[in-house]
Amino acid sequence: MKDALLEVRDLRTVFETRAGRVCAVDGVSVAVRRGECLGIVGESGSGKSVTFASVMGLVKAPGRIESGTIVFDGRDLRGLSPRQMRAVRGRDMAMTMQDALTALNPALSVGEQIAEVLEAHDETLPTRGAARRAAIRKASVEMLGLVGIPSAETRLRQYPHEFSGGMRQRIMIAIALACRPKLLIADEPTTALDVTIQAQVLELISDIRKEFGMSVALITHDLGVVAEHCDRVMVMYAGQVVEEGLTAEVIGAPKHPYTQGLLASIPRPALRGEPIHPIEGQVPDLIDLEPQCRFYSRCSQRRERCLAPIEMRAIGPAHNARCILAGEEET
Amino acid sequence: MSLAAETPAASETILxxxxxxxSGNRLAMLCALIVVLFVVMAVFAPWIAPHDPNETDLFRRLQPPGWMAGGEWSYFLGCDALGRDILSRIVYGARISIFIGIAVILVATTIGILAGLAAGYLRGWVDMVISRIVDILLGFPYLIFAIGLMAMMGPGLWNIIFALAYKEWVIPARVVRGETLVTRELEYVEAARALGASRGHIMLREILPNVLSPVIVVATIRMAHVIILEASLSFLGLGVQPPTASWGSMVSDGRAFILEAWWVSTFPGLAILFLVLAINVASQGLRDAFDPRFSE
Amino acid sequence: MSLLKVEGLSKHYQGKHGLFDRLTGARHTVVRAVNEIDLTVEKGEILGLIGESGCGKSTLGRAILRLHEPTSGTVNFDGANVTTLDPAALKAMRRRMQIIFQDPYACLNPRRTVAEIVGLPLKLHGLAANEAEQREKVAAICARVGLKPGQIDRYPHQFSGGQRQRIGIARALISHPEFIVCDEPVSALDVSIQAQIIALLLELKREMGLTYLFISHDISVIGYLADRVAVMYMGQIVEMGPVEQILANPRHPYTQSLMSAVPEVDHSGPRKRIKLSGDLPSPLRPPTGCKFHTRCPLAVDACRSQQPDIETVGPGHTAACHRLAEKLTLLDEASA
Known part of the structure; x- marks a missing residue:
């Protein structure tokens, strides 16, 4: 894809567990363009977080990337040494975690944690001495100001537990953005937050993205968040991408039964009194999967042809789905 | 996010x-086997020991082990100052060490569980009183405390058990109290209250099974300590009284002849070392298996 | 007559007051988690209780059931004053008032099988003559909530989050209660599973004639299933009324901002949103006057000094705000 900042192709990440081989990410291809906000939607176990942990080179044992290519800004990340990978991480792409309380180090002040990133990656800083410290301090104050934390000077000296949940998420964003990365991977940035705070944080990410011309990969389980903040969306299910396209198309006219089911599952005041239509059953065990459509057991429109492996199919200029029915007349 | 399968075989319980x-930890299994051998030795001492442990024979005074010059194979580890067979005394001595270890831990753990559950679940003044007693007892150095008690009560098997259990119970009590404080806040405990369950039901049926794993682990670790303490008391002459064989008093007996007859003190010392080491390694294996929070 | 009538219910927590504090003369710190709450729940209805984390909604639910002993106030259930019941009467009452919990992992004892967990209420209240009858009843309720018959001898860790929530529901319903506090029962679940549980709870309500107090932080869920809504902020109910009224015509600025903050799939692209400045104030030092004034764009001097009274603003619709008479809405302000 032209204009892609990050291009992942056929990524497979597996975990060897005592119970067997878990294929958490199974042949995922994803591209994030420059300056766009891509939403990645899926339920727990869909592989959405593992996909991006793989991109960041942060898959922990017993997990490992089995195959696939990850090209970021023209470089093949899988060919990099751990040392080169560390240089990319934090400087060119950064990730924020869902739980800011555990992701921040409780023993270091917020200022020290921002400084750590700058120390490691910022080559424009003066090399040593007071000038370097002053430059780091100035940059840290600027970052806290940017994410909307008032009286940044004094708050730099405070520790994570002295901040509220929303503020901690902002601090994590500040740390992630300290080196002006080209790609921000935001893993469920608002799941732990209250709605009024959630709105603030999402708007902050949107504003900064526009200001820096940064790309954002927003991992979430909330289709509402995607609808309001993302240009494109990718829906994942059981380790595979099942549908992707422009947000308005995917949410307005979903083609994959899973996407349709997800949308129908969201309780809304508008549906009062009408029965809700949940997707029956549960996500399949990712151990020893059959080659058939992953959604087969829960699909209301399944048929015999679904027992064969299903490929992604183009059903519009920028709309793909992994379903034999997609694009055909709806039944 | 849960990656691992969540539906293991139906019969699989946590235990x-x-x-x-x-059982996947080979070193721990080996050590557990050693402990079992010691226990078997203690239980079947009359059949295993080659001689009567208390039979004195002044002709064999300080006789060296079988493989040394002047030794006899039938007195494999040699004899002590009264000509008693050291191997037989070690075999019988295991009875004392293991019996006291188990008895003290059983008594202390039972008291500790009840006290810890009461303090952790009932809170309030019950917790105040129990926690203060625990703090005070923890303030005394263990051995000196036990020596003091033994000096007051006089030596004897039951007195040793009492003297050691008197302070030992605070260890499980603290563990159980801490675990209970966490567990009582969990929703399943609240659910039981919402269903109308009594305090006794909640403490014994809902909380106890969930705090038992760390208690079992701690009990095995502490058993090694208790065995050392018993040996120390016996070494000081405050333990079981002669002629009953006890590893601590055997080490003590050999002190005077350590240069000319090193075997008198060394072999019972090694017995203490092996048993305590085996218990410690096995209990660490238990801890890794039962309480994964502590393992890396 | 209402099935449940709560009057002036408060739950205050005393801060730790050590020797040092007493020597230095420090004052007691009191957290008013739930403060002077009045509400009623009619038989057969769903009252939605909504608010952000820390607003006291869960504490209110537990204080009503006396899982947390209320500091003051009364709870009347079907004519009986729950707050003064002796232990034996309370135990009998527990059979009629139940709770479903948020966390499907913490709410089941990991050392007990499903049969033991679900059968516990029968055992405690002597509702089954023998083991066989108990097992039969457990199997029946488990089948009703969607578990397979072969699963009742398994342990909780062998189930997924959604299935565990079904087990929790079975436990709450087996004694045939009339009133259930649903404490965020779907918040920890994935979207598709959430819908399954909501559908199940609604079916069971219809079949068994249940009454719910449904606690949630999710307006979409409350808007979908509740008949009436109460909005809580810092231990108090700031607005209460029929769900249509609250959704279409929210009168309290907090309700308005809460509604505008929810991302919805039906909206695409950015939309007008009321921005609340700042975070929740610390419950240890609550603001004077109206608790919301520190974040309210409409706050005037009176809000800072005086607590607003609860006023009736429509049929069955009440709110507590100094500026109700002006009929302002924040969205007007934002566009003005």
Whole structure:
């Protein structure tokens, strides 16, 4: 894809567990363009977080990337040494975690944690001495100001537990953005937050993205968040991408039964009194999967042809789905 | 996010899973086997010991081990100052060490569980009183405390058990109290209250099974300590009284002849070392299997 | 007559007051988690209780059931004053008032099988003559909530989050209660599973004639299933009324901002949103006057000094705000 900042192709990440081989990410291809906000939607176990942990080179044992290519800004990340990978991480792409309380180090002040990133990656800083410290301090104050934390000077000296949940998420964003990365991977940035705070944080990410011309990969389980903040969306299910396209198309006219089911599952005041239509059953065990459509057991429109492996199919200029029915007349 | 499968075989209980983890740890299994051998030795002492442990024979005074010049193979580890067979005394001595270790831990753990559950679940003044007693007892150095008690009560098997259990119970009590404080806030405990369950039901049926794993682990670790303490008391002459064989008093007996007859003190000392080491390693394996929070 | 009538219910927590504090003369710190709450729940209805984390909604639910002993106030259930019941009467009452919990992992004892967990209420209240009858009843309720018959001898860790929530529901319903506090029962679940549980709870309500107090932080869920809504902020109910009224015509600025903050799939692209400045104030030092004034764009001097009274603003619709008479809405302000 032209204009892609990050291009992942056929990524497979597996975990060897005592119970067997878990294929958490199974042949995922994803591209994030420059300056766009891509939403990645899926339920727990869909592989959405593992996909991006793989991109960041942060898959922990017993997990490992089995195959696939990850090209970021023209470089093949899988060919990099751990040392080169560390240089990319934090400087060119950064990730924020869902739980800011555990992701921040409780023993270091917020200022020290921002400084750590700058120390490691910022080559424009003066090399040593007071000038370097002053430059780091100035940059840290600027970052806290940017994410909307008032009286940044004094708050730099405070520790994570002295901040509220929303503020901690902002601090994590500040740390992630300290080196002006080209790609921000935001893993469920608002799941732990209250709605009024959630709105603030999402708007902050949107504003900064526009200001820096940064790309954002927003991992979430909330289709509402995607609808309001993302240009494109990718829906994942059981380790595979099942549908992707422009947000308005995917949410307005979903083609994959899973996407349709997800949308129908969201309780809304508008549906009062009408029965809700949940997707029956549960996500399949990712151990020893059959080659058939992953959604087969829960699909209301399944048929015999679904027992064969299903490929992604183009059903519009920028709309793909992994379903034999997609694009055909709806039944 | 849960990656691992969440539906293991139907018969798999937590206990079974933990035991499977434990048996996968070879070193711990080996040590557990050593402990079992010691226990077997203690139980079947009359059949295993080659001689009567208390039979004195002044002709064999300080006779060296079988492989040394002047030794006899039938007195494999040699004899002590009264000509008693050291191997037989070690075999019988295991009875004292293991019996006291188990008895003290059983008594202390039972008291500790009840006190810890009461303090952790009932809180309020019950917790105040129990926690203060625990703090005070922890303030005394263990051995000096036990020596003091033994000096007051006089030596004897039951007095040793009492003297050691008197302070030992605070260890499980603290563990149980801490675990209970966490567990009582969990929703399943609240659910039981919402269903109308009594305090006794909640403490014994809902909380106790969930705090038992760390208690079992701690009990095995502490058993090694208790065995050392018993040996120390016996070494000081405050333990079981002669002529009953006890490893601590055997080490003590050999002190005077350590240069000319090193075997008198060394072999019972090694017995203490092996048993305590085996218990410690085995209990660490247990801890890794039962309480994964502590393992890396 | 209402099935449940709560009057002036408060739950205050005393801060730790050590020797040092007493020597230095420090004052007691009191957290008013739930403060002077009045509400009623009619038989057969769903009252939605909504608010952000820390607003006291869960504490209110537990204080009503006396899982947390209320500091003051009364709870009347079907004519009986729950707050003064002796232990034996309370135990009998527990059979009629139940709770479903948020966390499907913490709410089941990991050392007990499903049969033991679900059968516990029968055992405690002597509702089954023998083991066989108990097992039969457990199997029946488990089948009703969607578990397979072969699963009742398994342990909780062998189930997924959604299935565990079904087990929790079975436990709450087996004694045939009339009133259930649903404490965020779907918040920890994935979207598709959430819908399954909501559908199940609604079916069971219809079949068994249940009454719910449904606690949630999710307006979409409350808007979908509740008949009436109460909005809580810092231990108090700031607005209460029929769900249509609250959704279409929210009168309290907090309700308005809460509604505008929810991302919805039906909206695409950015939309007008009321921005609340700042975070929740610390419950240890609550603001004077109206608790919301520190974040309210409409706050005037009176809000800072005086607590607003609860006023009736429509049929069955009440709110507590100094500026109700002006009929302002924040969205007007934002566009003005």
């Amino acid at each position: 079974r899973r933990n035991l499977a983890t434990f």
